[in-house]
Structure formats: C-alpha cells, structure tokens
Amino acid sequence: MDQISIFTATLGLAPPWRVTSACFTDHSNRLDIKIEYALETIACPRCGNKLSHSPAGTVQEIWYHRDFLSHATYLHARMPIMPCRCGAFPLERPWCREGSGFMPIPSLES
Numbered sequence: 387m388d389q390i391s392i393f394t395a396t397l398g399l400a401p402p403w404r405v406t407s408a409c410f411t412d413h414s415n416r417l418d419i420k421i422e423y424a425l426e427t428i429a430c431p432r433c434g435n436k437l438s439h440s441p442a443g444t445v446q447e448i449w450y451h452r453d454f455l456s457h458a459t460y461l462h463a464r465m466p467i468m469p470c471r472c473g474a475f476p477l478e479r480p481w482c483r484e485g486s487g488f489m490p491i492p493s494l495e496s
C-alpha cells in the first residue's frame with residue numbers, strides 16, 4: 387500500500403474524495419495533507435440531481451489535528467461550491483466526523 391492510499395484509508399476517505407499529496411516536515415513534527423474532490427461524480431444526496439461540472443467557485447479549507455499519526459497535521463481541502471436547486475449543499479467532509487479530532491482553522495487564503 388502506498389503512502390497516498392494509507393492516508394486515504396486513515397482519513398476515512400472514499401471516492402470522489404482523494405488525497406493528492408502528503409508532506410512530512412520532520413524538524414517541526416508537521417504533516418500537510420492535500421485532498422480534493424472529483425467533480426465529475428457529484429450528485430445531490432437529497433434530490434439526486436446531477437450537479438454541474440463547473441462549480442460556482444471553490445473555497446480553501448484548512449483543518450487541524452494536533453496528533454494525527456504522531457504529527458501536528460494540517461489538512462488542506464479545496465472545496466467546490468456546488469449548491470443544488472433543492473437548496474442542499476451536498477458536500478460532506480468525511481474527515482470531520484464525530485470524534486475525528488480535526489478542527490477547522492481560519493484560512494489565510496481568500
């Protein structure tokens with residue numbers, strides 16, 4: 387199992403989520419993980435509507451875990467903004483399920 391697969395499994399991610407990179411910085415005990423969402427598979431879980439392949443925009447989210455795999459970990463997620471006509475925002479964030487330990491931090495990007 388390669389490193390990307392291990393992080394994907396440990397974070398509990400499944401398609402369309404995927405880990406795109408993971409970088410350890412040993413001198414600061416820091417781990418940065420980047421994840422993204424495959425846009426071609428989006429359907430609204432509430433109404434089943436297939437959503438446009440072109441998101442209205444993206445938002446960079448950063449989530450922090452103080453001890454994930456023994457490292458202070460920053461999870462960088464580029465979230466597509468995909469509102470549905472039914473009013474739902476169908477993108478769930480599997481890494482922030484109850485008890486995961488990840489907390490959102492304010493982004494420095496806009």
Ligand SMILES: [Zn+2]
Nearest residue numbers: 430433470472
């Ligand atoms: Zn919908």
